Amino acid sequence: MAQKIINVSAGIIIKDDQVLICQRREAHHKGAWEFPGGKIELNESHQEALKRELNEELSINCEIGQHFHSVFYKLNISTQLNLHAYLIKSFIGTPKCLVHSKILWITLQELSYYNFLPADLPLVENLLNRHKKEPVKTGSKR
Numbered sequence: 293m294a295q296k297i298i299n300v301s302a303g304i305i306i307k308d309d310q311v312l313i314c315q316r317r318e319a320h321h322k323g324a325w326e327f328p329g330g331k332i333e334l335n336e337s338h339q340e341a342l343k344r345e346l347n348e349e350l351s352i353n354c355e356i357g358q359h360f361h362s363v364f365y366k367l368n369i370s371t372q373l374n375l376h377a378y379l380i381k382s383f384i385g386t387p388k389c390l391v392h393s394k395i396l397w398i399t400l401q402e403l404s405y406y407n408f409l410p411a412d413l414p415l416v417e418n419l420l421n422r423h424k425k426e427p428v429k430t431g432s433k434r
């Protein structure tokens with residue numbers, strides 16, 4: 293059976309040692325937490341998609357930084373999710389909650405208290421581990 297691949301870009305936005313997390317509103321995985329972002333459209337780079345999604349979801353204009361982590365997660369027998377997370381170097385504007393039920397700034401240590409989507413767990417783990425070794429910095433608000 294041909295595999296359907298869903299490519300998604302997500303942004304790790306850190307400011308003043310806090311990271312921005314979003315709670316899903318849609319019926320599917322309603323209430324679960326994720327990083328802002330969304331599906332990469334045809335002919336878009338990961339970065340272009342992320343810049344567009346962060347503008348649509350949070351009304352901020354971002355400079356995308358380094359690749360952070362990619363997760364390849366099997367959603368079901370025929371569908372795979374490729375989730376590509378990038379650090380956000382800087383952003384203009386104050387994030388607004390336009391499509392999620394809630395957005396929150398939390399410390400990296402608090403990440404373990406939130407119920408993230410299953411594909412995000414390696415990302416959360418990576419953020420927690422890296423933070424223990426050396427605080428993750430993504431730049432500052434412009």
Ligand SMILES: Nc1nc2c([nH]c(=O)n2[C@@H]2O[C@H](COP(=O)(O)OP(=O)(O)OP(=O)(O)O)[C@@H](O)[C@H]2O)c(=O)[nH]1
Nearest residue numbers: 300301302321326327328329330331373375409411412
């Ligand atoms: N944005 C985002 N999506 C994630 C994360 N983790 C994860 O499994 N996903 C999944 O990736 C998919 C992204 O879809 P989306 O609905 O947010 O993106 P979109 O706005 O482009 O979709 P739409 O226009 O079809 O509604 C969803 O199936 C979502 O459950 C994450 O951390 N951030």
